[in-house]
């Protein structure tokens with residue numbers, strides 16, 4: 001897609017990985033961004049490369065952080081018309097062995113903050129002349145994933161929730177999409193403790209973070225409800241509907 005229809009974006013989790021690539025793609029296209037994460041030093045380095053970037057340091061696992069970002073989403077000063085809910089993390093291993101704070105922390109970040117910011121953005125965009133919301137989900141949400149039980153469940157939530165909000169906003173010029181990537185090599189693997197487990201995953205299944213970001217931005221500009229980047233994963237939504245659940249969850253468990 002040549003020019004993007006966005007005037008200003010807010011990206012959560014812009015200090016690394018896919019979120020950082022959203023910022024680079026948009027910055028290079030001349031779209032100013034509000035970049036959000038906890039590591040302010042990284043955000044400032046990123047913002048210095050492009051015109052009009054703003055840095056918002058916030059921890060989206062706590063109420064104060066969510067509130068600060070929600071206020072920026074709603075602000076009518078330099079208003080944003082694209083919200084990218086990208087910040088997220090996972091954990092791996094048997095659920096009962098996962099520290100409960102890490103388990104519930106995923107729900108706080110991947111689900112709770114995303115719902116709160118989407119709520120603020122839909123209301124702000126409906127009151128203005130429209131806008132775009134891109135929620136970063138995962139192919140992990142297409143089935144239950146043993147050894148990533150909470151993570152996959154948060155992503156099932158994100159995809160289902162986003163599809164519903166997409167439908168509610170038909171005809172209101174508020175475009176809402178879920179981006180569902182497969183494997184992307186980022187800090188995610190180290191943070192979620194799956195780096196070693198995924199070492200034998202065929203290279204062909206790995207996507208590039210910048211291509212994933214581009215696919216998401218193109219998809220939300222076109223108001224696609226669900227965007228699955230990469231030919232490798234194109235048939236997955238249909239295959240996962242046709243395959244018995246017990247087969248899907250066993251395959252997912254073997255991968256992780």
Ligand SMILES: NC(=O)c1ccc[n+]([C@@H]2O[C@H](COP(=O)([O-])OP(=O)(O)OC[C@H]3O[C@@H](n4cnc5c(N)ncnc54)[C@H](OP(=O)(O)O)[C@@H]3O)[C@@H](O)[C@H]2O)c1
Pocket residue numbers: 012013014015016017018019036037038039040058059060061086087088089090109136137138139180181182183184185186187188189191
């Ligand atoms: N990589 C994959 O294979 C893959 C596949 C499918 C979907 N995804 C999804 O893609 C999204 C981005 O993941 P990634 O692969 O780019 O991971 P990443 O490289 O680990 O980046 C995660 C980003 O989230 C931010 N973040 C983490 N905790 C935060 C918190 N409490 N408050 C605010 N920001 C926080 C991090 O910044 P700070 O640490 O500076 O706060 C970082 O910028 C996630 O939603 C993930 O679930 C990833």
